[in-house]
Amino acid sequence: MLFDLDLIKKVYSDLPSKVHAARQLLNRPLTLAEKILYAHAYKPATQAFERGKDYVDFAPDRVAMQDATAQMALLQFDTCGRDRVAVPSTVHCDHLIQAKVGATTDLQAAIDTNREVYDFLSSISNKYGIGFWKPGAGIIHQVVLENYAFPGGMMIGTDSHTPNAGGLGMIAIGVGGADAVDVMAGLPWELKMPKLIGVKLTGKMSGWTSAKDVILKVAGILTVKGGTGAIVEYFGEGADSLSCTGKATICNMGAEIGATCSLFAYDQKMADYLKVTGRAEVAAAADEVREHLRPDAEVYADAAKYYDQLIEINLDELEPYVNGPFTPDLATPISQMAAAVAENGWPDAVEVALIGSCTNSSYEDISRSASIAAQAKAKGLKTASEFTITPGSEVVRYTIEKDGYLGTFDQIGGVVMANACGPCIGQWARHIDDPSRKNTIVTSFNRNFAKRNDGLASTHAFVASPEIVTAYAIAGRLSFNPLTDKLVNEAGEEVMLDEPSGFELPPQGFSVEDPGYQAPAESGEGVEVAVSPESTRLQLLSPFPAWEGTDLKGLKLLIKAKGKCTTDHISMAGPWLKFRGHLDNISNNMLIGAVNYFNGQTDSVKNSLTGEYGTVPGTQRAYKAAGLGSVVVGDENYGEGSSREHAAMEPRHLGVRAILVKSFARIHETNLKKQGMLGLTFANKEDYEKVQEDDTIDILGLTEFAPGKQLTVVLTHKDGTTDSFPVNHTYNLQQIEWFKAGSALNLIRRQFGK
Numbered sequence: 001m002l003f004d005l006d007l008i009k010k011v012y013s014d015l016p017s018k019v020h021a022a023r024q025l026l027n028r029p030l031t032l033a034e035k036i037l038y039a040h041a042y043k044p045a046t047q048a049f050e051r052g053k054d055y056v057d058f059a060p061d062r063v064a065m066q067d068a069t070a071q072m073a074l075l076q077f078d079t080c081g082r083d084r085v086a087v088p089s090t091v092h093c094d095h096l097i098q099a100k101v102g103a104t105t106d107l108q109a110a111i112d113t114n115r116e117v118y119d120f121l122s123s124i125s126n127k128y129g130i131g132f133w134k135p136g137a138g139i140i141h142q143v144v145l146e147n148y149a150f151p152g153g154m155m156i157g158t159d160s161h162t163p164n165a166g167g168l169g170m171i172a173i174g175v176g177g178a179d180a181v182d183v184m185a186g187l188p189w190e191l192k193m194p195k196l197i198g199v200k201l202t203g204k205m206s207g208w209t210s211a212k213d214v215i216l217k218v219a220g221i222l223t224v225k226g227g228t229g230a231i232v233e234y235f236g237e238g239a240d241s242l243s244c245t246g247k248a249t250i251c252n253m254g255a256e257i258g259a260t261c262s263l264f265a266y267d268q269k270m271a272d273y274l275k276v277t278g279r280a281e282v283a284a285a286a287d288e289v290r291e292h293l294r295p296d297a298e299v300y301a302d303a304a305k306y307y308d309q310l311i312e313i314n315l316d317e318l319e320p321y322v323n324g325p326f327t328p329d330l331a332t333p334i335s336q337m338a339a340a341v342a343e344n345g346w347p348d349a350v351e352v353a354l355i356g357s358c359t360n361s362s363y364e365d366i367s368r369s370a371s372i373a374a375q376a377k378a379k380g381l382k383t384a385s386e387f388t389i390t391p392g393s394e395v396v397r398y399t400i401e402k403d404g405y406l407g408t409f410d411q412i413g414g415v416v417m418a419n420a421c422g423p424c425i426g427q428w429a430r431h432i433d434d435p436s437r438k439n440t441i442v443t444s445f446n447r448n449f450a451k452r453n454d455g456l457a458s459t460h461a462f463v464a465s466p467e468i469v470t471a472y473a474i475a476g477r478l479s480f481n482p483l484t485d486k487l488v489n490e491a492g493e494e495v496m497l498d499e500p501s502g503f504e505l506p507p508q509g510f511s512v513e514d515p516g517y518q519a520p521a522e523s524g525e526g527v528e529v530a531v532s533p534e535s536t537r538l539q540l541l542s543p544f545p546a547w548e549g550t551d552l553k554g555l556k557l558l559i560k561a562k563g564k565c566t567t568d569h570i571s572m573a574g575p576w577l578k579f580r581g582h583l584d585n586i587s588n589n590m591l592i593g594a595v596n597y598f599n600g601q602t603d604s605v606k607n608s609l610t611g612e613y614g615t616v617p618g619t620q621r622a623y624k625a626a627g628l629g630s631v632v633v634g635d636e637n638y639g640e641g642s643s644r645e646h647a648a649m650e651p652r653h654l655g656v657r658a659i660l661v662k663s664f665a666r667i668h669e670t671n672l673k674k675q676g677m678l679g680l681t682f683a684n685k686e687d688y689e690k691v692q693e694d695d696t697i698d699i700l701g702l703t704e705f706a707p708g709k710q711l712t713v714v715l716t717h718k719d720g721t722t723d724s725f726p727v728n729h730t731y732n733l734q735q736i737e738w739f740k741a742g743s744a745l746n747l748i749r750r751q752f753g754k
């Protein structure tokens with residue numbers, strides 16, 4: 001048994017009294033998110049937490065880490081002074097496997113290439129009592145859903161799609177590695193009490209529509225920023241009608257609207273999924289506290305009163321959506337896609353269609369997609385695009401192979417990739433004749449920022465359900481609407497694809513030969529964690545220096561970034577993933593994707609010491625060598641995208657002192673604070689325009705740094721004139737201590753007497 005039944009039973013035995021206490025405190029009925037949050041307060045709440053305002057200490061039940069982020073998290077944990085993790089934790093080797101030829105070859109190549117990193121993760125997991133999922137076992141969120149997630153639980157994960165576990169009724173939040181270190185060290189984990197967005201689902205889906213279309217539609221309504229600082233809670237008879245894995249897809253992609261996480265209430269679909277994945281005891285335990293794993297009945301009756309925002313979607317009317325290119329919130333219903341393709345000049349030819357990933361590789365997704373592939377074969381159609389299938393876990397892969405679905409895909413030319421992230425994270429050796437040619441790909445993944453999948457700015461990536469992606473693979477045209485359009489088969493006849501059909505859960509159950517799990521040693525004493533000093537992939541960490549106790553003066557402007565600056569722009573993935581455990585080496589990708597406001601170029605900034613233009617990391621290293629700090633200026637929603645803390649650690653390591661932006665994405669802002677950086681926002685957004693290329697920058701007010709108190713930025717321009725303006729911050733007292741100590745980790749270390 002991999003899941004911790006005792007822990008789950010303890011959560012459930014405490015739940016009724018904790019929910020009752022929270023209801024008394026708030027003096028009103030509770031939403032599900034409130035029940036779980038109050039039940040996981042680190043110390044019992046003595047007052048109602050104000051949503052969107054109060055910082056609250058929580059005690060999550062588990063931690064999950066993927067291999068790219070686990071390296072830095074565990075390098076940090078290794079220095080914090082504990083000999084075992086305080087809560088059940090797991091590591092999942094999924095991000096470092098490159099999709100090139102097919103599953104077996106690619107997996108072996110990854111094991112050879114990343115041996116040093118896998119050995120490190122395996123040994124450090126063994127030492128500190130962490131479960132280790134080997135390469136090939138599957139993608140973190142799918143493995144967590146299959147093994148660990150439980151209704152009413154709370155977990156954090158060092159990956160932004162951790163909210164996937166909301167499909168099993170868990171509050172699951174994507175964080176940076178430093179937060180994982182806090183929880184593994186047994187310390188409280190802090191979060192601003194989220195706002196609540198309710199999504200009422202009425203009706204029932206049918207035909208080509210799938211759970212993915214719910215979140216594609218929601219993304220179109222809320223945009224990439226609309227969920228920021230909020231938990232999205234789905235409810236209504238439509239919610240209960242969705243399969244558990246469909247719910248997980250919706251929660252997974254809630255990351256694309258910036259939501260803290262998304263959540264569904266415990267229901268029969270979840271119980272069925274728990275049972276089929278070998279967790280009947282969890283379902284039985286959940287059944288006993290069922291009323292506490294759903295919102296209070298009054299909330300259903302008068303939802304607008306209990307949520308900060310309410311959205312209603314009628315599943316009877318929902319049609320399939322295709323979102324993109326370049327952003328997941330550009331949502332187009334399939335009926336309008338042909339017109340949108342013509343109007344926007346999007347390349348019509350679908351060159352590659354990719355299904356699977358952590359978002360959409362459930363048995364339901366695969367069986368429904370395979371039903372379309374089977375029709376293609378029967379109706380004399382072939383795939384017009386390259387077509388790949390990425391299973392989310394070995395359990396899914398083994399089962400869909402046994403049940404014949406992989407064979408069906410193979411018959412129409414589908415290529416099965418390793419159970420790993422692969423093309424979803426730029427780990428894809430794509431074969432394309434001319435990389436500069438504008439081209440279209442369609443995936444059933446979640447994220448489609450420029451260059452995300454294949455590193456090519458010319459690629460227009462669209463996101464749709466796996467059923468629609470499979471139909472596109474056959475039609476080869478983005479303007480194709482499988483609900484209404486005919487295709488011409490090999491015999492020259494016009495044929496139509498029928499609606500997909502499939503199974504929510506495998507009729508014969510899941511099976512697997514080797515799930516790929518390695519349990520940790522009973523005691524980690526004597527387990528060696530070796531990191532070679534010559535390694536280019538791993539580097540032990542040195543603590544960041546504490547604040548010098550004065551205002552920051554004479555800082556250089558490193559870059560004024562223009563427009564979207566996601567964590568992919570700040571710390572690119574793809575080929576850089578291999579340096580995730582080596583802070584100095586990975587810092588050579590710092591901000592190389594950000595567009596310089598002054599010349600419109602990426603990775604080209606003026607070195608104000610020489611007047612020459614150079615790379616961003618190279619210029620910053622020159623400032624560091626000269627003993628000068630710097631400032632990065634950015635636009636709206638700076639740091640959106642992933643939880644990767646490297647995006648905060650790299651500037652810190654290279655000597656950037658502050659990030660000053662119009663607004664931050666939540667996880668990135670917290671990551672900056674954890675690493676002892678100053679994350680500031682313009683009090684008046686127009687002041688962004690005052691920043692000039694040759695400015696020298698002072699940040700004043702730090703000796704009186706206090707919650708809610710503005711700081712002052714003074715720009716000294718090249719001609720000697722100055723501009724001065726107030727800047728805001730969201731540091732609370734604890735976070736100010738992190739800043740002063742140099743990082744949150746520096747404070748933890750002190751706590752364990754190091």
Ligand code: F3S
Nearest residue numbers: 161357358421424425
């Ligand atoms: Fe991996 Fe992509 Fe999911 S990177 S964890 S498959 S979002």
